[in-house]
Amino acid sequence: MSNITTEQMRFWSPAVRELEPYVPGEQPKIQNLIKLNTNENPFPPSPKVVAAVQAVLEHSADALRLYPDPDASALKQAIAKQQGVEINQVFVGNGSDEVLAHIYKAFFLHDEAVLYPDISYSFYPVYSQFFAAKTKVIPVNDNFEIDVADYKQPNGGVIIANPNAPTSIALPLDKIEEILQANPDRVVVIDEAYVDFGAESAVSLVNKYDNLVVCQTTSKSRSLAGLRVGFAIAQAHLIAALEAVKNSFNSYPIDRFAIAAAVASFEDQEYFVEQCQKVINNREKLVKDLEALGFKVLPSKANFIFVTLPAKDAGKLATELREKGIIVRYFNKARIDQYLRITIGTEQENQRLVDTLKNEILK
Amino acid sequence: MSNITTEQMRFWSPAVRELEPYVPGEQPKIQNLIKLNTNENPFPPSPKVVAAVQAVLEHSADALRLYPDPDASALKQAIAKQQGVEINQVFVGNGSDEVLAHIYKAFFLHDEAVLYPDISYSFYPVYSQFFAAKTKVIPVNDNFEIDVADYKQPNGGVIIANPNAPTSIALPLDKIEEILQANPDRVVVIDEAYVDFGAESAVSLVNKYDNLVVCQTTSKSRSLAGLRVGFAIAQAHLIAALEAVKNSFNSYPIDRFAIAAAVASFEDQEYFVEQCQKVINNREKLVKDLEALGFKVLPSKANFIFVTLPAKDAGKLATELREKGIIVRYFNKARIDQYLRITIGTEQENQRLVDTLKNEILK
Structure with missing residues (x-):
């Protein structure tokens, strides 16, 4: 709200002046990014x-x-x-x-x-x-x-x-x-x-x-x-x-x-069950691969995982991944500021995440 | 809310128990009705x-x-x-x-x-x-x-x-x-x-x-x-x-x-301007036709008209029109309970409204 003057604010309902809106995960308009930041399904709908x-x-x-x-x-x-x-x-x-x-x-x-x-x-x-x-x-x-x-x-x-x-x-x-x-x-x-x-x-x-x-x-x-x-x-x-x-x-x-x-x-229903199972399978594979790289992964029942790497600052890791074309979600918030939330992608996307970490960022 | 018990109401936020929701115009699932009750455009989109x-x-x-x-x-x-x-x-x-x-x-x-x-x-x-x-x-x-x-x-x-x-x-x-x-x-x-x-x-x-x-x-x-x-x-x-x-x-x-x-x-823009003009033309024609039948029509700049027929109860008229397959909007509300709100239809729909009034209801 930084560009609204106090004078202009007189029009706003008082309680609305104090609102701190939700900030959704970024929806970048850049092509060819691997987008693992908003928990979307990697597979198309039925x-x-x-x-x-x-x-x-x-x-x-x-x-x-x-x-x-x-x-x-x-x-x-x-x-x-x-x-x-x-x-x-x-x-x-x-x-x-x-x-x-x-x-x-x-x-x-x-x-x-x-x-x-x-x-x-x-x-x-x-x-x-x-x-x-x-x-x-x-x-x-x-x-x-x-x-x-x-x-x-x-x-x-x-x-x-x-x-x-x-x-x-x-x-x-x-x-x-x-x-x-x-x-x-x-x-x-x-x-x-x-x-x-x-x-x-x-x-x-x-x-x-x-x-x-x-x-x-x-x-x-x-x-x-x-x-x-x-x-x-x-x-x-x-x-x-x-x-x-x-x-x-x-x-x-x-x-x-x-x-x-x-x-x-x-x-x-058939398509739905199949796609969910594919996401689950991809998750289990990704968890193993990240654990092999030293990540601690919380036990996930979702289409994302919540991970931390003891040896590396999470905010810095998110930035470095982004520089390599991979977006994950980082919350700059007490208790979880050393964690990243990573959406489960396709097998190819997950593999590229693992390879990028292994060969470029953590090498 | 008549089928909700007082006991069940304890779950509701107190203010919500008092709400009187908006009632939209009917969206009947019956075929072949002439639907002049919710101010929809009679023409399709671009x-x-x-x-x-x-x-x-x-x-x-x-x-x-x-x-x-x-x-x-x-x-x-x-x-x-x-x-x-x-x-x-x-x-x-x-x-x-x-x-x-x-x-x-x-x-x-x-x-x-x-x-x-x-x-x-x-x-x-x-x-x-x-x-x-x-x-x-x-x-x-x-x-x-x-x-x-x-x-x-x-x-x-x-x-x-x-x-x-x-x-x-x-x-x-x-x-x-x-x-x-x-x-x-x-x-x-x-x-x-x-x-x-x-x-x-x-x-x-x-x-x-x-x-x-x-x-x-x-x-x-x-x-x-x-x-x-x-x-x-x-x-x-x-x-x-x-x-x-x-x-x-x-x-x-x-x-x-x-x-x-x-x-x-x-x-x-071209299609938009054309369709609006068609609705205006249809309105002007319908106003003339209804005035010829004795209706008083308020001066309209909208895609509907608000009309009253001094010799006939408006609620009764709405009911009779419905029996003939034409729905208009009647508000059972003080000051306007002798008026009908009629959406401007296609030329054919408007003509059928006029003919139905002239030949069947007001004959």
């Missing part, structure tokens, strides 16, 4: 996604003049079927970030503080500030693990990324059940952006717990970051709160192309 | 829009795995060029409803009340409630006109739809300048969703007034309601506030298809 958008162009391009279904019912139905829940247990939004924003508004504005880990998705503190939600940040332990005992105190809601980001560590479902049982009067949100790469989804617990909201996205495991479709699964009474919020903010968040494309993705 | 999405599918479908540009710079550039402003004077969002929501958060949360007309876009009171904005509703006069003198009192911001909806009446720019001059310390928002059908845009005033925000949409005049792209034009210091809000809510609101499609629309 060919059926492309075919579905093609079909919209061929058969209903004129319908672009018409608003989309405000409820995106076709998409909710496809998600419900794939997830094994009822359609009224599904909420959809313009990316899981919008879903999370609506979750904050719907469930977290109580008198007590929302709880989340200190090392987690860096949008949570941004939402807390945006919605003026009372907040208590809970440190993870020295192994970057969440201790569920910390979430058994009075609170205004709990949000936990599982697997956590940027640590990549997953909590097992029995630990999540402990948190759910300890908070019968508050909503517990499990943010499962990365769950499809080997962790256990809490969707299987939705019918058992009336205080559970699970949030997922099509951006990672479905290779649709370019499309902006996120969703939440919960019992119908919680989905109703999200709908009330959404319909007080923006009636039609999901456009006609996005609805058609996402439906096609959810209908192609 | 063929270049379809070609642009086709090009994404052919040349960069794999890029769907990647996040879109969070700033949608290509789209901002296309809008800036078409509107004759700088790129840092453009803000884009997921439909103009999202842009309006961000405007509320960015500019309207002061100690004084936001002002808007009693008869106007029915999302304004929803935003006021959602953001807990102090609000003072100003009655339009008996001719449904805005008296600018009413907007010269202390306030926390002003929002006026121009042309106004559902009245269709436009304010001339000199009247808007009076409001801008009377409020040097507060933002005045001119919501121009319908401006391209014959009203004067306040975009020409943006460089003159540091307190002006103009909001527009691609949903009406560009036939892209199905795509969800809205935008605001203002001086850079005001755009910065909107960016701070947007980046605290959702980093990537506009997907890759929507960016490509909207860019193509802004680059096809």
Whole structure:
């Protein structure tokens, strides 16, 4: 905000003057970079996604003049079927970030503080500030693990990324059940952006717990970051709160192309399972290769790994990798400033990362 | 919310329990209806829009795995060029409803009340409630006109739809300048969703007034309601506030298809001008035909008209039209419950409306 004068600031709502917005990972416009910085899938979406958008162009391009279904019912139905829940247990939004924003508004504005880990998705503190939600940040332990005992105190809601980001560590479902049982009067949100790469989804617990909201996205495991479709699964009474919020903010968040494309993705379960397995395989190979180079790698259930090299400053390493055309994510933040978050790439990309480290940077 | 129990409501943030969400016009799934209820354009978008999405599918479908540009710079550039402003004077969002929501958060949360007309876009009171904005509703006069003198009192911001909806009446720019001059310390928002059908845009005033925000949409005049792209034009210091809000809510609101499609629309000025003129021509014809049937039609600069038939109850008329396969918008609201808002259709649709009224309903 440095170029805005105090005089100009008089127009801004006072609370907005204090906002510290989220800073997304860089989307460089440079060609031929190896982009391992924003946890995108290295593989393209299902060919059926492309075919579905093609079909919209061929058969209903004129319908672009018409608003989309405000409820995106076709998409909710496809998600419900794939997830094994009822359609009224599904909420959809313009990316899981919008879903999370609506979750904050719907469930977290109580008198007590929302709880989340200190090392987690860096949008949570941004939402807390945006919605003026009372907040208590809970440190993870020295192994970057969440201790569920910390979430058994009075609170205004709990949000936990599982697997956590940027640590990549997953909590097992029995630990999540402990948190759910300890908070019968508050909503517990499990943010499962990365769950499809080997962790256990809490969707299987939705019918058992009336205080559970699970949030997922099509951006990672479905290779649709370019499309902006996120969703939440919960019992119908919680989905109703999200709908009330959404319909007080923006009636039609999901456009006609996005609805058609996402439906096609959810209908192609075979492709989805295959691609996730490929990412997992690539991850296991990359972990071994980096460990052989002396890296310490946290146990990952995500499509990224969180690594540190005891002999080398992490910020410096990120800079040197960038000079070689490889971007990874570095967080200049207490506790994790000696770590790098590296997205799992294709076999070729991962190999080039390993070769660059071995032959050029650490030689 | 009738099916949510009080016990289940304990999870909801207290303020959310009170929300009265916006109710969009019906999007019926029935075929062969004449749909004159949501102010969509009767003509399809530019063929270049379809070609642009086709090009994404052919040349960069794999890029769907990647996040879109969070700033949608290509789209901002296309809008800036078409509107004759700088790129840092453009803000884009997921439909103009999202842009309006961000405007509320960015500019309207002061100690004084936001002002808007009693008869106007029915999302304004929803935003006021959602953001807990102090609000003072100003009655339009008996001719449904805005008296600018009413907007010269202390306030926390002003929002006026121009042309106004559902009245269709436009304010001339000199009247808007009076409001801008009377409020040097507060933002005045001119919501121009319908401006391209014959009203004067306040975009020409943006460089003159540091307190002006103009909001527009691609949903009406560009036939892209199905795509969800809205935008605001203002001086850079005001755009910065909107960016701070947007980046605290959702980093990537506009997907890759929507960016490509909207860019193509802004680059096809010739098609845009032609289609708007066709809608205006159809409007003028429809107004004459309805006046011949005894309707009173407010003077419209929009792609809809606001009409009343002294001899017939408006709600009853809407019901009878629906029975004949024609949907128009009826607001069961004080002051306007004897009016219908009718979207301008194709020549054939308008003719069928007139014929149905003449030969079946009013015979």
